[in-house]
Amino acid sequence: MASILYEVVRLTCPQVGICVSLLIFVGRKAMGISLLHLPLRFPTFTGGVHPDDNKRHTAHLKIEELSAPKKMIFPTLQNAGAPGEVVVEVGDSVKVGQLLIKQCGIISANHHCSVSGTVIAIEPHLHPCGSHVKSVIVENDEKYEVFRNIKPLGHPENLTKEEIIKAVSNAGIVGMGGAAFPTHIKLSPPSGKKINHIIINGAECEPFLTSDYRVMLEDTDELLIGCGALLKAVDASECIIVAESNKKDAIAKIKQNPIYQKNEKIKTAIVKTKYPQGGEKQLLSAVLKKEVPPGGLPADIGAVVVNIDTCAAVARSITTGMPLITRVVTVSGGAVANKRNFKVRIGTPVADAINAVGGFTAEPAKILLGGPMMGVAIHSTDIPVTKGVGAILALTEKDVGIKVTTNCTQCGKCVDVCPMNLMPTIIDRYCENFDAEMLEKLNIADCIECGSCTFICPARRDPLQRIRTAKKKINAFKK
Ligand code: SF4
Numbered sequence: 001m002a003s004i005l006y007e008v009v010r011l012t013c014p015q016v017g018i019c020v021s022l023l024i025f026v027g028r029k030a031m032g033i034s035l036l037h038l039p040l041r042f043p044t045f046t047g048g049v050h051p052d053d054n055k056r057h058t059a060h061l062k063i064e065e066l067s068a069p070k071k072m073i074f075p076t077l078q079n080a081g082a083p084g085e086v087v088v089e090v091g092d093s094v095k096v097g098q099l100l101i102k103q104c105g106i107i108s109a110n111h112h113c114s115v116s117g118t119v120i121a122i123e124p125h126l127h128p129c130g131s132h133v134k135s136v137i138v139e140n141d142e143k144y145e146v147f148r149n150i151k152p153l154g155h156p157e158n159l160t161k162e163e164i165i166k167a168v169s170n171a172g173i174v175g176m177g178g179a180a181f182p183t184h185i186k187l188s189p190p191s192g193k194k195i196n197h198i199i200i201n202g203a204e205c206e207p208f209l210t211s212d213y214r215v216m217l218e219d220t221d222e223l224l225i226g227c228g229a230l231l232k233a234v235d236a237s238e239c240i241i242v243a244e245s246n247k248k249d250a251i252a253k254i255k256q257n258p259i260y261q262k263n264e265k266i267k268t269a270i271v272k273t274k275y276p277q278g279g280e281k282q283l284l285s286a287v288l289k290k291e292v293p294p295g296g297l298p299a300d301i302g303a304v305v306v307n308i309d310t311c312a313a314v315a316r317s318i319t320t321g322m323p324l325i326t327r328v329v330t331v332s333g334g335a336v337a338n339k340r341n342f343k344v345r346i347g348t349p350v351a352d353a354i355n356a357v358g359g360f361t362a363e364p365a366k367i368l369l370g371g372p373m374m375g376v377a378i379h380s381t382d383i384p385v386t387k388g389v390g391a392i393l394a395l396t397e398k399d400v401g402i403k404v405t406t407n408c409t410q411c412g413k414c415v416d417v418c419p420m421n422l423m424p425t426i427i428d429r430y431c432e433n434f435d436a437e438m439l440e441k442l443n444i445a446d447c448i449e450c451g452s453c454t455f456i457c458p459a460r461r462d463p464l465q466r467i468r469t470a471k472k473k474i475n476a477f478k479k
Pocket residue numbers: 414417418419420421422423424446447448449450451452453454463464467
């Protein structure tokens with residue numbers, strides 16, 4: 001509240017704002033508090049919005065193990081890039097950690113079985129993307145027998161960088177913040193590009209989501225062992241764990257850990273709580289004060305961004321030898337009473353997670369995989385939790401807000417908040433009257449699909465939805 005009041009004063013009356021800043025500065029000096037330790041304002045990016053973070057419902061809830069059901073679904077596509085190739089047959093007996101789907105192509109990933117049992121079908125199944133995708137269906141025998149090849153690889157300190165990258169690739173680790181980009185590719189930048197900064201993304205700026213926050217608090221050792229492994233894999237000079245200012249306690253916990261205290265290359269940073277602070281480019285702008293060039297990658301400025309749960313998964317893949325078969329998922333929203341943070345075996349249908357929280361207490365207006373800003377709406381709960389799904393939200397009409405769309409008033413608010421400096425109002429117009437040439441000139445490809453424009457629009461317009469559809473059309477033309 002105090003910071004909001006300060007912002008209002010600063011913006012409406014700069015002279016008073018400066019006086020307030022000076023008073024705070026002098027006060028802190030008098031109390032012996034360093035500005036470095038207690039900054040007036042946390043670093044951030046330009047633009048963005050401030051939705052209610054709704055994290056209070058689950059932030060205090062420890063991660064609980066969700067029992068896996070009888071029928072598990074493993075899609076061949078759980079990563080950005082190409083789907084993998086199925087390497088088992090119907091009738092095969094499979095074990096926990098056994099390879100089911102082998103990476104296929106340059107950008108692809110392995111996917112493994114998270115239970116033991118029998119392959120009962122290999123067929124198209126409804127997928128979080130909304131289409132049917134070839135999937136391996138396994139009947140869980142509930143014995144959880146581990147595949148014979150699963151063995152610890154030792155401590156990352158004793159492995160070479162090539163061995164670490166190979167372990168990450170074999171384990172099928174992808175970005176668990178939502179993008180699901182294969183991590184071993186991120187760790188292998190194009191020749192001539194050197195990674196100096198590893199940024200561990202604990203911003204978790206999407207409302208309702210608390211899975212990364214709980215991993216920071218509860219799996220601190222694994223997170224820090226993962227940081228050490230990533231530092232070695234790319235020979236970087238620093239690894240910075242970043243959280244928003246609403247998760248300062250998680251950063252404090254990390255700083256108390258002996259692994260953190262022994263490794264001077266591991267650092268922490270706190271950034272302003274603002275959406276979409278967790279966007280790769282927005283995070284790099286806030287932490288490194290460097291901008292990724294348009295159309296470029298973090299590697300272009302010597303950085304790689306890795307999600308919190310992904311970093312912990314890197315550690316597990318090395319210290320236990322177990323591939324990526326679980327992830328933490330927040331189940332929340334106004335339409336579920338017993339909200340939870342679950343450790344979910346990949347392949348568990350959404351319906352089973354919903355049943356585990358006691359089902360719906362109200363008719364959900366929307367069920368989302370992911371957060372309310374960027375999540376994907378689903379129309380059936382017979383969809384598996386895949387590696388990129390960090391939340392299942394069942395939102396009521398009150399959560400979603402009643403939307404009566406009117407004409408654009410040209411208020412310009414969407415332009416003010418766009419973190420990519422785009423012109424959402426004009427892009428929206430050319431999306432409605434589809435004009436690929438104009439949309440390319442307006443740099444539609446740079447849109448990170450954060451939804452800030454949709455959130456802020458007083459006319460309840462939805463530029464994000466039209467941008468997503470237009471991007472798909474443009475990509476289809478190019479194929
Ligand atoms: S145009 Fe794209 S990047 Fe800009 S606010 Fe809208 S969704 Fe976000």
